[in-house]
Amino acid sequence: MTNVLILGANGKIAHLAEEQLLSETDAHMKLFLRNASRLQVADSKRQTVIEGDVTDAETLKSALSGVDVVYANLSGSNIESQAKTVVAAMDAAGVKRLVWISTLGIYDEVPGKYGEWNHQMLDGGYLETYSAAAKVIEASDLDYTLIRPAWLSNKDIVDYEITQKGEPFKGTEVSRKSIADVVVKLIEDPTKEIRRSLGVNQPGTDGDKPSFY
Numbered sequence: 001m002t003n004v005l006i007l008g009a010n011g012k013i014a015h016l017a018e019e020q021l022l023s024e025t026d027a028h029m030k031l032f033l034r035n036a037s038r039l040q041v042a043d044s045k046r047q048t049v050i051e052g053d054v055t056d057a058e059t060l061k062s063a064l065s066g067v068d069v070v071y072a073n074l075s076g077s078n079i080e081s082q083a084k085t086v087v088a089a090m091d092a093a094g095v096k097r098l099v100w101i102s103t104l105g106i107y108d109e110v111p112g113k114y115g116e117w118n119h120q121m122l123d124g125g126y127l128e129t130y131s132a133a134a135k136v137i138e139a140s141d142l143d144y145t146l147i148r149p150a151w152l153s154n155k156d157i158v159d160y161e162i163t164q165k166g167e168p169f170k171g172t173e174v175s176r177k178s179i180a181d182v183v184v185k186l187i188e189d190p191t192k193e194i195r196r197s198l199g200v201n202q203p204g205t206d207g208d209k210p211s212f213y
Contacts, residue, residue, distance in 0.1 A: 014071075019180075
């Protein structure tokens with residue numbers, strides 16, 4: 001049985017991952033979020049809600065007790081500070097495995113016109129902060145996996161391919177359900193993709209921008 005701490009547990013991808021973890025694994029989950037009243041627990045025997053801010057080091061360190069894997073589904077202009085607190089708290093608690101949702105483009109790895117469009121859409125505070133947060137994670141001694149999704153859709157499909165850091169990003173879009181599946185597979189086998197950064201896209205979606213733009 002794996003004990004998972006999910007940071008940002010009310011996010012859309014997090015919800016999908018939680019549902020999949022309940023249906024496909026025996027994992028126990030600590031669901032960490034700022035406003036606990038926003039989240040409905042599906043299985044009280046396997047899910048515990050913790051209200052707190054990720055930048056509150058003491059609350060986070062307490063939540064890490066007994067945890068095997070941390071899955072961080074965080075966002076916000078202060079995501080670099082969040083990353084620093086997560087790394088420090090995990091180090092203090094002796095927890096090593098981290099799955100961190102980032103975004104495409106943090107290495108300027110998106111080629112062609114799509115890469116230019118992505119910069120136009122995300123430059124000016126988003127790419128810069130997510131890149132800074134990724135550098136914090138990669139400079140740590142944690143057993144991390146960064147996940148860099150393409151632009152996200154709500155399609156009811158699981159269909160994806162993976163590129164590694166240093167390879168050109170493929171495709172333009174991917175479903176949230178696919179990203180949740182990547183997360184769950186890493187939780188099921190935490191020895192996979194350690195200290196790697198994964199670009200994730202839906203095959204056959206190459207183009208100048210996602211189909212929904």
